[in-house]
Amino acid sequence: MYTGLIASVVIFDDDLLRNIKGIRESQALFDDLSDNADDHTVACAAECRDTLPTDQGLVTRPFDYGMAITYPFILSNWQRTRFSDGNSYGVWYGSLDLETTIYESVYHWRRFVLDSFPSEVGDIVTDRRVVKAGCQGILVSLLDKEIDFPALIAPDDYTFTNALGAYMKKQNQNGLLVRSARCQGTNAALFTPSVFSNARDHCFLTYTFSPLTNGPVRVEREPGKLLMVV
Numbered sequence: 465m466y467t468g469l470i471a472s473v474v475i476f477d478d479d480l481l482r483n484i485k486g487i488r489e490s491q492a493l494f495d496d497l498s499d500n501a502d503d504h505t506v507a508c509a510a511e512c513r514d515t516l517p518t519d520q521g522l523v524t525r526p527f528d529y530g531m532a533i534t535y536p537f538i539l540s541n542w543q544r545t546r547f548s549d550g551n552s553y554g555v556w557y558g559s560l561d562l563e564t565t566i567y568e569s570v571y572h573w574r575r576f577v578l579d580s581f582p583s584e585v586g587d588i589v590t591d592r593r594v595v596k597a598g599c600q601g602i603l604v605s606l607l608d609k610e611i612d613f614p615a616l617i618a619p620d621d622y623t624f625t626n627a628l629g630a631y632m633k634k635q636n637q638n639g640l641l642v643r644s645a646r647c648q649g650t651n652a653a654l655f656t657p658s659v660f661s662n663a664r665d666h667c668f669l670t671y672t673f674s675p676l677t678n679g680p681v682r683v684e685r686e687p688g689k690l691l692m693v694v
Contacts, residue, residue, distance in 0.1 A: 486593025547629030564649025
């Protein structure tokens with residue numbers, strides 16, 4: 465079915481970096497709704513009631529997302545990713561280096577901001593949490609396959625990769641390595657949590673972007689110290 469594409473595997477044993485939404489300092493999530501501490505307790509209990517329990521959230525949450533929220537009457541939804549339709553299963557995405565996670569996450573966050581706050585005057589600032597997890601297992605290598613299969617890194621069209629991801633999931637593959645569509649780095653897409661160990665925090669980042677001017681995104685690792693511009 466994918467002659468010439470799925471042709472080689474690698475024994476992978478290294479750390480992967482995942483760039484997710486997060487905040488540098490913990491905050492009370494419901495204090496803007498009420499000044500009553502009892503109300504905060506009730507709100508937290510209500511929020512936890514429908515949260516899938518896990519003791520390894522940094523690893524398992526991406527797999528939960530792909531199955532906990534479904535849209536049976538909608539073919540395309542906001543949870544769709546490169547190797548998943550967002551309904552049938554989740555995928556854990558990571559990169560071999562920090563810079564690639566920044567290019568990937570900036571691309572998607574910038575699109576979200578432009579869609580949501582196109583006329584906002586001034587900067588919009590968000591924090592990001594970068595986590596590191598050990599990954600050990602046999603992965604399908606699609607590196608350099610984008611030369612003959614450019615749809616692997618199509619900027620916005622996931623038709624080919626969604627079908628490929630569904631096929632690999634059905635074949636019980638652990639995951640794959642593929643070139644990033646946003647830079648020259650390497651991404652990993654994992655289909656099972658069983659390959660992970662030792663998930664822990666790596667660093668926090670801050671992104672700053674002005675949707676009105678639609679300029680570059682400024683990235684800081686240390687507050688007040690520019691790391692890179694994307």
